[in-house]
Amino acid sequence: MTALLQASGITVSFGSVQALAGVDLDVRAGQLVGLIGPNGAGKTTFIDAITGFVPARGRVMFDGRDISAAPPHVRSRLGLARTWQTIELFDDLTVHENLAVAATRPTVGSSLGELVLGRRQRAEQHADDAVALLELAEFAGRMPSELPQGKRKLVGVARALAGRSKLILLDEPASGLNTAESLDLGQRLRRVADEGVAMLLVDHDMGLVLNICDEVYVIDFGHLLAHGPPGDVRRNPAVLAAYLGGPADAAQQLDGETAASSAERAGEAQ
């Protein structure tokens, strides 16, 4: 099957810093794909390159089109959405209004049917659908500032959903969340993917990424280190070495297991 997103040879330089060096990454329709890597690895830059916010070399194919040279608003109109590391909601609009505004954005294919049904009515419907999918009903009438951090993050995801995106690129949605909130976010993202919306989940919470993603890419210093199912990536020696400097530490962090069980396993291996 052809990938929904096919990024090849993505290369970005900031002056003498090469933030990305020829990264290849595919996301198929309805897939939840993870992108992990240490701080400064180039994860945010990858999202910026795919969405058109930084100039990049290489090729970006999305939904059968070459969008390598398209400006951000055109990519967004084609169904490529992103969330930001910091939250970007309109503070003077309710949660539902924030979603409806996102849903009002014209998309490719909005046409006569949309005029007949009424763009506003359609937007309301899309906002309702996003609220339902992410179970945000009790917050829909509230102002974003009244929401706990975890729910605000979810509204950011809901906004991308309300815009009827085909692929959502999520930049560290779990940052600032506690373990329970992160787990909850993961379950909801999984549900969104199962409804057919593809996502690229960028996070440094490796537990989250390895637990919910179908496939995982690992980058370090702008280079692709590994790519495959979470189970393989978890055991990949290059990944273990890049993370936290040592296999033992890294394995522990990747598994989210306790020091005791890690020591136990080390004992068994001898």
Ligand SMILES: Nc1ncnc2c1ncn2[C@@H]1O[C@H](COP(=O)(O)OP(=O)(O)O)[C@@H](O)[C@H]1O
């Ligand atoms: N606008 C910029 N100007 C100069 N260097 C940048 C810029 N954005 C990112 N970088 C550099 O590019 C590298 C990758 O950064 P980034 O993509 O933010 O990493 P990550 O999101 O994985 O933490 C880092 O070395 C960072 O300092």
Ligand SMILES: [Mg+2]
């Ligand atoms: Mg980042």
